Amino acid sequence: MKDFVIRNPKDEDVEKFEKLDFVLKMLYLYHGDFDKRNMFCAVNGEDELLAVAHLMKHGTFNAAGHDGDPDFIRYLNYEITFAKHVEDEAVKAALTDALIRRSREIKAENPEKRIVMAQYIDTDNLKELSYFLARGFTIHDTIVVFKFDLSRDIPRYPLPEDVRVVPFALNNSEALEKYHQAELASFDGVARSMNHLGWMQGGPEMTNFCAFSGEQLIGNTSTWKVTEERSVTENVFVIPDWQKKGVARNMICTALTHLKQQGKTIATLGTHGTNRKAISLYTQIGYELYGFRLTIGYEIE
Incomplete structure (x- = not known):
């Protein structure tokens, strides 16, 4: 053209x-x-x-x-x-x-x-990958995508004493700030902007399952719709002081139970291929390999 x-x-x-x-x-x-x-x-x-x-x-x-x-x-x-x-x-x-x-x-x-x-x-979109590789793009990361078959039983994991997991709407500045600070602490200073957090809340069937210790937000798993049958369990994090205490397992399974009750048949999530801790957690819960995505990028000089 x-x-x-x-x-x-x-x-x-x-x-x-x-x-x-x-x-x-x-x-x-x-x-x-x-x-x-x-x-x-x-x-x-x-x-x-x-x-x-x-x-x-x-x-x-x-x-x-x-x-x-x-x-x-x-x-x-x-x-x-x-x-x-x-x-x-x-x-x-x-x-x-x-x-x-x-x-x-x-x-x-x-x-x-x-x-x-x-x-x-x-990774199966070879035409698109070939196009950008030919233009000087390179592969910067591999995302491993997992699935959970919601027709199977969902495991249950106990929470530490005084910790609760509840749906939590990010519909005001205080809630957004609590979430933002927890995400910053969990991902070594990397977090979505406040504007993007607010934007995400308008997504179809968006629900945040947040873990609290008292009034402190210590972790999160979010769900949103992909298709009528499939939703995701993404944005999984727990702040460092509360890791390895079963909080992430409970949040994820709470989200899975919610999706099953909503009539979904599959839940998916992705993580970096180098994140051994996350991969181990997801496979122990019962997630299975679903596919791979590549982060393909052009370095700006």
């Missing part, structure tokens, strides 16, 4: 976004971290939307405590969405170039940071 241009979005594009992907419209309108400079639209001569690409800062981008580590990667996640799911190679190449140029501008504003523009691609 030759007759197209790449430009940043306009407010009048909003309804066009919905035809591509409703989430794009919501992202544009309501995500507090959204920056128009990080979104690019491919439009034809009639200003019809052909595809949209955008960047979002991953939790690693502003991670605390890693400024002295030159090898610590700050990810800029990106997505490209095509109208009618029909990809045009010229449009894809132009949007990829636009994303890289914008990433270089962000790098210029943060010269001390090691920045990688990245997305997640399933």
Whole structure:
């Protein structure tokens, strides 16, 4: 396709976004971290939307405590969405170039940071992987995806004394801050932004199962809908002082029980392939291997 241009979005594009992907419209309108400079639209001569690409800062981008580590990667996640799911190679190449140029501008504003523009691609999507590898992208991480068959019995694990696991809505600034601080402590300074936490709460069938010791939030497992049959048990963490005490096991199984009661048949989650502790935990609970995803990225010089 030759007759197209790449430009940043306009407010009048909003309804066009919905035809591509409703989430794009919501992202544009309501995500507090959204920056128009990080979104690019491919439009034809009639200003019809052909595809949209955008960047979002991953939790690693502003991670605390890693400024002295030159090898610590700050990810800029990106997505490209095509109208009618029909990809045009010229449009894809132009949007990829636009994303890289914008990433270089962000790098210029943060010269001390090691920045990688990245997305997640399933290992069986060889065409997509080949496309980006040929453009100079490399594989930065392997995500192991596990599944739990909800037709089977869900194990039960006791909690430490005075610890409780309850559904917890992140619907106010105090709740968001409690969650944010616990996530920072659990992931060595890496956490989703407050804006992104609030944004996630609008997801379909989103429920947070949080562990509390008194008023302190000490852990979490979240669930949300993928399909009518499948949901996830993600965002699993426990702060260091409460790890290895059965809290994570109880939270995950509480979430699994909830999904089973909702009529789901499968629950999935992902973890880094190098995370031996998490892999051991999930397989002991009863999760089985479901597949792999790759973090494929372009290092910004």
